Amino acid sequence: MDNAYRIKFADKLVFMVCACLVGASYWHLWSDEPAQLAIIKGHQSQTQVITLHQDTTLSVTGALGTSSLEIKNRQLRFTDSPCNSKLCIQSGWHQRSGDIAACLPNRVSVQLARNDAARDYDAINF
Amino acid sequence: MTLLSIARYCLFAGMFALLVSVTGCSKPHREFNETVFTMGTLVEVTIIGEEEAVTDKAYAAILDDFSYMHNTWHPWQRNALARLNSLLKTGAAFSLAPSILPLIEHSAVLSEKSHGLFNPAIGGLVKLWGFHQDDYDAIFSPPDEDVIAEFLTDLPQMSDIEVDNLTMYGKNANLHLDFGGFAKGVAVDATIEHLREFGIENAIINAGGDLRAIGKRGNRPWRIGIRDPRSDGVFASIDISGDESVFTSGDYERYFMSQNKRYHHIIDPRTGYPADQTRSVTVVHSDAATADAAATALFIAGPEQWHRIATSMGIKFVMLIDKAGNVHMNPAMARRINFTQSTPEIILSKPL
Amino acid sequence: MMQHESLVIQTTRKDHLVAGFAALAISIHLLESVIPSPVPGIKPGLANLITLYVLLRHGWAMAASVSMLRVIGGSLLLGTFLSPTFIMSLAGALASLLVLIAAYRLPGKPLGAMGLAILAALAHVLAQFLTAWALFIPHPSLFTLLPVLLTAALISGTLGGILLNKIMQRVDTRLSQ
Numbered sequence A: 001m002d003n004a005y006r007i008k009f010a011d012k013l014v015f016m017v018c019a020c021l022v023g024a025s026y027w028h029l030w031s032d033e034p035a036q037l038a039i040i041k042g043h044q045s046q047t048q049v050i051t052l053h054q055d056t057t058l059s060v061t062g063a064l065g066t067s068s069l070e071i072k073n074r075q076l077r078f079t080d081s082p083c084n085s086k087l088c089i090q091s092g093w094h095q096r097s098g099d100i101a102a103c104l105p106n107r108v109s110v111q112l113a114r115n116d117a118a119r120d121y122d123a124i125n126f
Numbered sequence B: 001m002t003l004l005s006i007a008r009y010c011l012f013a014g015m016f017a018l019l020v021s022v023t024g025c026s027k028p029h030r031e032f033n034e035t036v037f038t039m040g041t042l043v044e045v046t047i048i049g050e051e052e053a054v055t056d057k058a059y060a061a062i063l064d065d066f067s068y069m070h071n072t073w074h075p076w077q078r079n080a081l082a083r084l085n086s087l088l089k090t091g092a093a094f095s096l097a098p099s100i101l102p103l104i105e106h107s108a109v110l111s112e113k114s115h116g117l118f119n120p121a122i123g124g125l126v127k128l129w130g131f132h133q134d135d136y137d138a139i140f141s142p143p144d145e146d147v148i149a150e151f152l153t154d155l156p157q158m159s160d161i162e163v164d165n166l167t168m169y170g171k172n173a174n175l176h177l178d179f180g181g182f183a184k185g186v187a188v189d190a191t192i193e194h195l196r197e198f199g200i201e202n203a204i205i206n207a208g209g210d211l212r213a214i215g216k217r218g219n220r221p222w223r224i225g226i227r228d229p230r231s232d233g234v235f236a237s238i239d240i241s242g243d244e245s246v247f248t249s250g251d252y253e254r255y256f257m258s259q260n261k262r263y264h265h266i267i268d269p270r271t272g273y274p275a276d277q278t279r280s281v282t283v284v285h286s287d288a289a290t291a292d293a294a295a296t297a298l299f300i301a302g303p304e305q306w307h308r309i310a311t312s313m314g315i316k317f318v319m320l321i322d323k324a325g326n327v328h329m330n331p332a333m334a335r336r337i338n339f340t341q342s343t344p345e346i347i348l349s350k351p352l
Numbered sequence C: 001m002m003q004h005e006s007l008v009i010q011t012t013r014k015d016h017l018v019a020g021f022a023a024l025a026i027s028i029h030l031l032e033s034v035i036p037s038p039v040p041g042i043k044p045g046l047a048n049l050i051t052l053y054v055l056l057r058h059g060w061a062m063a064a065s066v067s068m069l070r071v072i073g074g075s076l077l078l079g080t081f082l083s084p085t086f087i088m089s090l091a092g093a094l095a096s097l098l099v100l101i102a103a104y105r106l107p108g109k110p111l112g113a114m115g116l117a118i119l120a121a122l123a124h125v126l127a128q129f130l131t132a133w134a135l136f137i138p139h140p141s142l143f144t145l146l147p148v149l150l151t152a153a154l155i156s157g158t159l160g161g162i163l164l165n166k167i168m169q170r171v172d173t174r175l176s177q
Helices: A010-031 B003-022 B051-075 B082-088 B100-111 B123-130 B143-154 B183-197 B287-315 B329-334 C012-034 C047-058 C059-080 C084-104 C113-136 C138-174
Strands: A038-039 A047-051 A058-062 A066-072 A075-078 A100-103 A108-113 A124-125 B031-038 B041-048 B161-164 B167-170 B203-207 B210-216 B222-229 B234-241 B242-250 B254-256 B261-264 B279-285 B317-322 B327-329 B336-340 B345-346
Touching: A010 C113, A010 C138, A038 A066, A038 B203, A075 A100, A108 B041, A108 B327, A124 B203, A124 B210, B031 B051, B041 B051, B051 B082, B100 B161, B100 B183, B100 B287, B123 B143, B143 B345, B161 B336, B183 B203, B183 B242, B183 B287, B210 B222, B210 B287, B222 B242, B234 B242, B242 B261, B242 B287, B279 B287, B287 B317, B317 B329, B327 B329, B329 B336, B329 B345, C012 C047, C012 C059, C047 C059, C047 C084, C059 C084, C084 C113, C113 C138
Parallel strands: A124 B222, B327 B345
Antiparallel strands: A038 A047, A038 A108, A058 A066, A066 A075, A100 A108, B031 B041, B041 B203, B161 B167, B203 B210, B210 B242, B222 B234, B234 B336, B242 B279, B254 B261, B279 B317, B317 B327
16 A cells, blocks of 8 residues: 655646646637527427527427526526526526527527637628 | 645646647737627628727727618618608609719619619519518518509619709609618628728628628638528638628528418519529629629529620629529639539539 | 344445445535536536545445445435436546546556546546536537536646545554554
C-alpha cells in the first residue's frame, strides 16, 4: 500500500493538462451569437419554427399537457408547464444561439438558432 | 506540497487555458449581424470589419430608412402613394410627389425593357386576386373570369403615366401603382448606398431572402445559399463579391389554394392570371431594383421566353426552374453556380 | 417440538467493509441529489471519492462493489431506479470506475489521489453528459453546458483529491497507533 499520500509530479501534470482541455472546451463550444429563431418541438414530432423578432406568446402541446412560451425582446422563456418541478420555467430567459430550453416531462423542447444554415452560407436566397 | 504552490499551479494552468481560448478570436474581421422585422419581412444586415460605433450608427440609420420606405411606398396604406393613385385615376393633372417620382421613372424604364411583363401599373388586378391584403388568414378565391377579361381590354401600363415638368397625370382610369415586385429592390439599393456613406465597404442586406452584397467576407467572397423552391433545404450556392444582388421570385412566396390549384401572387399582365409555367427564377445582377423587377418579369416570361426578356433587360445570370422542375440557365450562370448535392440536369441556353 | 433451522449467511470482514462504505457512499449520493444542476441528473462526483478511497486501500474489486451498490442503492432510496437519472448515474459510475482502475494500474503507479480523483471526476461527468446527449437531449447545443460541467468536475476532483490525501494520512496514522 502506498504510504506517501502526497501530490506527485504526475498529479500536477494531470491537473495542467485537464485544465487546458477544459479551457479549450470553452473556446470551442461557446458562441456568443444572438439567436434569430426558435425551433419548437412538441410531442409526436410536431415541429414549428418561429421568429424571435416579434413579441408573442404561444402554447405547445406535449405529452402531459400544454406548455406556454413567451417571446419578448428577442428572448424566449417558458411561462407555464404541466410538469412537477417547473425547472423549465426556472431556467429563465434564453437568447443565445444554441441554447435549449426544455420541459423534459412534457417532452417539449425549444432550440434557439440562427438563420444561416450552420454557418455554411453567409446568407440564404429564396 | 504547500497550498501556495498549489495555488501557483492553478493560476498558471488557468492562464494557459485562457491563452488557448483567446487566440481563437481576432479583431480585424469583426462581424456585425442583426435581423429586424420591417417592410413586411425579416431583413438581415451583415457588416464586416467595422467598429461598433460605426455599425451601430449605420444600422440605426438604415432602420429609419426601411420604416420610411415601407410607409411611403406601401401600395394600399393611406400614404403619399395612395393619394397619387387616386389622383392618377381621375386623369387630372397634379403636382409631382417627390418621394415617389424616382420609383415611377425607374420602374417605367424597366417595364419597357421587360416588354411589359414587369408592370407595376396593374395594382387593380392584384387587388382583384386579393394579394393586396397583408392579412395572411384572409380567405382567397379566384376572381370572376369576366371581370379579369374586362380589365385586360384596357390594361394599364406605365406609359399611361405622363410626366410634364412639374405635373403628372394618368391616361387610364384603372391605373393603380403597386410596387410590390420592385420596392424591396429599391429599398435594398437605397440602404446599401446609405451604408456606403458611412464608409462601410463590406456588407450584405438580405430582405426576406433577396439580397445585395458589397465587398467580400473577410478574405473570401460572400457565399450565398439558394433554397429549393419545393423543400426547405439549400440546393445550390453561388459566390458573389464586388457588388452584386441575388433576387429570386417564386410561386411559393404568396399564394392560396383553391380547389387544389395553386394561385400565387405573380400575375401575368397578358392573361390576368398567375403565371403558371415557372416555379422560381433566380437573377444575379448589380443593382437590386433591376434584379427585383427582372426576377418578376422572367418568372412571367417562363421557360420559353426568359432568354429574350433577359437580353433586353441586360441581365447576365439567370436560373429558371420551370413547373416540371427542369432547371434552365445560361452558360455564365452555370459556371458560377454550385449544386450542393447531385447536379440536376441543366438545360443550357444560348449565352446572354 | 420442531427444530427450526435458521439460515445464516456467513459474512466476512470484507462484506462488512463493503456494506459500510456503500452506506457512506449512498449517503453522499443522497446529499448530492439536493444540489441543483444545469442539467438535471449531472452532479459533481463527490461520491467518487469513496470509490477512490476503497480502491487505494482495498483493491479494485471492493471499489467496484461499493460503486455499484451506491448507484443501485442510492437510486432505490431516491425512487429513481431505472429512470433517466439512474442511467446517467450508472454511466458516470462505470466510466469513472474504469478510468480509475486503468489509471491506478499504470506501471510505476505515478498518480496519487489528486490525479486519480481529477480523472475520475472528469470521466464521470463526461460519461453522464454523453449519455444525456445520446439518449435524452440529442441537441448539439447541449454542448454549451459541457465546459461548465467539466470545470465543476475539475475543481471537485482537485479539491477532493487533496482532501483524500489528508484523510489517508490521518487514517494511516490512526491505524499505526
